[in-house]
Amino acid sequence: MTDQPDPRLARLDGFRVEIDADRARADIVLARPPMNTISMPQRDQLRHAFEALDEDGRVRVIVLRADGEHFSSGGYIRGFLEASPEHVSKLAWNIAAPARCSKPVIAANRGYTFGVGFEISLACDFRIVSETCQYALPEQKLGQIPGSGGSARLQKIVGITRTKDIVMRSRRISARQALDWGIATECVPDDGLEAAVDALVDELRAFAPLAQRTAKRLLNETEDALLTTAIELEGHCYSRLRQSDDFREGVEAFHEKRKPNFTGS
Structure with a gap:
């Protein structure tokens, strides 16, 4: 790895990347509070960020988290109408970047984790949630369906009956229910989310x-x-x-x- 900054991590739209080489950890931080909406260009850049960090020899574990009390309320709604069909066709590929990444990826979810925010969390290996977390795929309220792999990944985890309940009714799932259904890896008090993520990072980087x-x-x-x-x-x-x-x-x-x-x- 050279000392030159990776151009894929420059001029990021709505998020930042932090690297702690001493702890072999990288954080991708959604940073458009209060709701951390995810724009169309941001989805491309998130993919590029995961790809860059996957190639970075200093990094063993990647954490996806957000500033503020909400992980993400989802996508920028008007952006769906403005985006070209070619761009929209790449949505699921971009949001699947955490799954393609060879390194462990942890999602730290608190507050609203809706739409694409839920979908990119489902593509991660571990989901640590605070008790304030609410998961939802609300696209039915817009006359749409999830378009970034959300319903498909969710069905693999919870089965078709529960997935229909979540997707077709735009139903919100609490943190505790997400844990009971196997969506969340761990549920902790809101003020303990960072400590739980830190502990998991240290545990994972101790393995081969x-x-x-x-x-x-x-x-x-x-x-x-x-x-x-x-x-x-x-x-x-x-x-x-x-x-x-x-x-x-x-x-x-x-x-x-x-x-x-x-x-x-």
């Missing part, structure tokens, strides 16, 4: 990078696979990791009763 990247890709790519196919692919990945330096280090550290020093190779 190669094994984490492998686990994420394997789980994502076998979500729709037959059980026999998923087991076979898991075996191939397991076999490859047995040859890694990190696996040898992990085994030796276990037997020597010390903390492993993983290098990502």
Whole structure:
């Protein structure tokens, strides 16, 4: 990684990127309070930000969070009418950037997490929510449906019955219900959200990078696979990791009763 700033992280529309190299952490922070609406150009830039951070050797874990009491009320509504069909066709690809990213991605959700704000959170690996969080896909109220993968990802998590209830009724889901339904990874008091995210970042960066990247890709790519196919692919990945330096280090550290020093190779 050169010392030159990545041009993909310049002139960001409605968000900023913070990198803490000492903690191997990068934060993508929605910064258009009070509602942190997400514009059409911003969606392209968010994709570019995830791609840039995925290539940044200083970063092990990415956190998606927001300024203020609301994560995001969703997209800039008039922008849907102003956007070209070509631009609109890229919406789901852009918002899927956290899922394509090889590194662990944590969404920190509080307050309104609606529309595209919910959809990009669903594309993350972990969703830590404060008790103030409300999830919703309100597009039916506009005569539309979710267009960035929200209904599809949600159905994988909660099933068709609950997804119809959320999508077709534009129903809001509380933080506690999101946890009960498996949408949220963890639910914490509002004043404990940052501490919970910090703890998860530290936990994740203590693991072997190669094994984490492998686990994420394997789980994502076998979500729709037959059980026999998923087991076979898991075996191939397991076999490859047995040859890694990190696996040898992990085994030796276990037997020597010390903390492993993983290098990502």
